[in-house]
Amino acid sequence: MIPLFDLTRQYMKIRGEILDAIDRVIASGRVILGENVEKLEKEVAEFVGVKHGIGVASGSDALLIALQAMGVEKGDVVVTTPYTFFATASAPYRLGARVVFVDVEESTFNMDLNHLEHVLRKEKVKAVVVVHLFGRTMDLEALSFLREKYGVMVLEDCAQSFGSEWKFENGKVKKSGSVGDAAIFSFFPTKNLGTYGDGGMIVTDSDQIAEECRTLRVHGARKKYFHEKVGYNSRLDEIHAAILRVKLRYLERWTEERLRVARTYQRLFEERNLPVIYPRVEEKGFRYHVFHQYVVLFENEETRDRVKNGLSERGIQTAIYYPLPLHLQRCFGDLGYKEGDFPVTESLSKRSLALPMFPELSDEEIEEVVRTMELFI
Ligand SMILES: Cc1ncc(COP(=O)(O)O)c(C=O)c1O
CATH class of the missing domain: 3.40.640.10 (Type I PLP-dependent aspartate aminotransferase-like (Major domain))
Incomplete structure (x- = not known):
C-alpha cells in the first residue's frame, strides 16, 4: 500500500x-x-x-x-x-x-x-x-x-x-x-x-x-x-x-525531500516517455514550488479515471483536486454561473490527478507508482 x-x-x-x-x-x-x-x-x-x-x-x-x-x-x-x-x-x-x-x-x-x-x-x-x-x-x-x-x-x-x-x-x-x-x-x-x-x-x-x-x-x-x-x-x-x-525547524529539510520526490517522478516520466503533463522542478536558485501536492494531467477524463482506478486496485492512493469546480457547486448557485464559463478550470478538474507526495516517500515507492501508471495509460 x-x-x-x-x-x-x-x-x-x-x-x-x-x-x-x-x-x-x-x-x-x-x-x-x-x-x-x-x-x-x-x-x-x-x-x-x-x-x-x-x-x-x-x-x-x-x-x-x-x-x-x-x-x-x-x-x-x-x-x-x-x-x-x-x-x-x-x-x-x-x-x-x-x-x-x-x-x-x-x-x-x-x-x-x-x-x-x-x-x-x-x-x-x-x-x-x-x-x-x-x-x-x-x-x-x-x-x-x-x-x-x-x-x-x-x-x-x-x-x-x-x-x-x-x-x-x-x-x-x-x-x-x-x-x-x-x-x-x-x-x-x-x-x-x-x-x-x-x-x-x-x-x-x-x-x-x-x-x-x-x-x-x-x-x-x-x-x-x-x-x-x-x-x-x-x-x-x-x-x-x-x-x-x-x-x-524541520521545514527546510522536508521541503528538500519534497523536491527530491518531484525530481524522481520527473526523471521517471522522462525516461519512460509517458504521455502525462507533470510539474517541472526548475532549478532557478529559489523555491518557486514547494510541492504541497504533486498533480499531473492526462489527455482526457477517461484516461485519468482509468489510471486512478488501476492504481487504487494495486493499493496506490491518489486524489482528485478538485472534482467539481467552485462555480458549479450547488451552494453557489445564486452566483449565476454555468458549465462552460471557465473552460480551463473545467478541463483541469477532469484531467488532473494528485499522486503520492510527502517528504518520507521513498524512491522505490515512487518507481512503483510510475511503473503501475504505465500499465493503465
Ligand atoms: C487553498 C486552501 N485554502 C484554504 C484552506 C482551508 O484551511 P483549513 O483546512 O485549515 O481550514 C485550505 C485547506 O485545505 C486550502 O487548501
Missing part, C-alpha cells in the same frame, strides 16, 4: 520532541494564547518577511477574519478562482460579498492575471483572493503590479504554499504571503507545515489589519467582555503552536 500522504512516518522521527513540547504546555497551565502562540506568530512573520502574525483556529477562519479585517462587507465584489479549496470562496461569500470567479492558467493552476485585469478594468473590486495552488507560487511581480495599478486589496491564500518563493526582476526573492495586504496559512495536518489538528494564521505588514484580526479572533473584544465587533472564537491553541514550533 502506498498512501497519498502519511502522517505517521514523520511523527515517528520527531515523536520525543513533540511529546515534550505538548507536555511543557500542559505543565505550564497556560493553554490558550500563551508564549508559544506569540513566539510562533513572530517566527512565521519573520520567515515570510512581514511584520505581524495572528494565530487562529484554521485556515478557513484565517480567510474569513482577514477579509473582514480588510473591510470586506455585504455587496462588495471579491474576485477569486473557481479552482481551489472551497474555503477560499466561502469566506467572502459568508461575509455577503459578491464572489466573481476568474479562470486559471493551465500551466500553473493559478489565477490567470490577464483575466483578472479584464475584471479589474470593468468592475469596482474590493479585494482579490489569489491562491498559490499545490505549492506553486504565482507571479508575485505581476500580482504586485496589478495591485498598485488598480488600487485593489489582495489577500494571498498560502494554505498550500508555506515557504514558496518568487524572484523579482531586480533579483530580490520574496516569499508567497509577503506581497498582498495580508496572507493566510493553514496548519491542517497534511499541509507542508501542519499540526495534529486544525490551525491557521494570518500574516500582514499592516498594523491596522493585524489589530483588527487580533480583536476579531476573541469575539471582537479588544478589552475582555467589551465587544466592539461581532467576532469569533478562533484562536490557535498553545499545544498546536508548540507542535508547529518544533516542526518549523
Whole structure:
C-alpha cells in the first residue's frame, strides 16, 4: 500500500520532541494564547518577511477574519478562482460579498492575471483572493503590479504554499504571503507545515489589519467582555503552536525531500516517455514550488479515471483536486454561473490527478507508482 500522504512516518522521527513540547504546555497551565502562540506568530512573520502574525483556529477562519479585517462587507465584489479549496470562496461569500470567479492558467493552476485585469478594468473590486495552488507560487511581480495599478486589496491564500518563493526582476526573492495586504496559512495536518489538528494564521505588514484580526479572533473584544465587533472564537491553541514550533525547524529539510520526490517522478516520466503533463522542478536558485501536492494531467477524463482506478486496485492512493469546480457547486448557485464559463478550470478538474507526495516517500515507492501508471495509460 502506498498512501497519498502519511502522517505517521514523520511523527515517528520527531515523536520525543513533540511529546515534550505538548507536555511543557500542559505543565505550564497556560493553554490558550500563551508564549508559544506569540513566539510562533513572530517566527512565521519573520520567515515570510512581514511584520505581524495572528494565530487562529484554521485556515478557513484565517480567510474569513482577514477579509473582514480588510473591510470586506455585504455587496462588495471579491474576485477569486473557481479552482481551489472551497474555503477560499466561502469566506467572502459568508461575509455577503459578491464572489466573481476568474479562470486559471493551465500551466500553473493559478489565477490567470490577464483575466483578472479584464475584471479589474470593468468592475469596482474590493479585494482579490489569489491562491498559490499545490505549492506553486504565482507571479508575485505581476500580482504586485496589478495591485498598485488598480488600487485593489489582495489577500494571498498560502494554505498550500508555506515557504514558496518568487524572484523579482531586480533579483530580490520574496516569499508567497509577503506581497498582498495580508496572507493566510493553514496548519491542517497534511499541509507542508501542519499540526495534529486544525490551525491557521494570518500574516500582514499592516498594523491596522493585524489589530483588527487580533480583536476579531476573541469575539471582537479588544478589552475582555467589551465587544466592539461581532467576532469569533478562533484562536490557535498553545499545544498546536508548540507542535508547529518544533516542526518549523524541520521545514527546510522536508521541503528538500519534497523536491527530491518531484525530481524522481520527473526523471521517471522522462525516461519512460509517458504521455502525462507533470510539474517541472526548475532549478532557478529559489523555491518557486514547494510541492504541497504533486498533480499531473492526462489527455482526457477517461484516461485519468482509468489510471486512478488501476492504481487504487494495486493499493496506490491518489486524489482528485478538485472534482467539481467552485462555480458549479450547488451552494453557489445564486452566483449565476454555468458549465462552460471557465473552460480551463473545467478541463483541469477532469484531467488532473494528485499522486503520492510527502517528504518520507521513498524512491522505490515512487518507481512503483510510475511503473503501475504505465500499465493503465
Ligand atoms: C487553498 C486552501 N485554502 C484554504 C484552506 C482551508 O484551511 P483549513 O483546512 O485549515 O481550514 C485550505 C485547506 O485545505 C486550502 O487548501
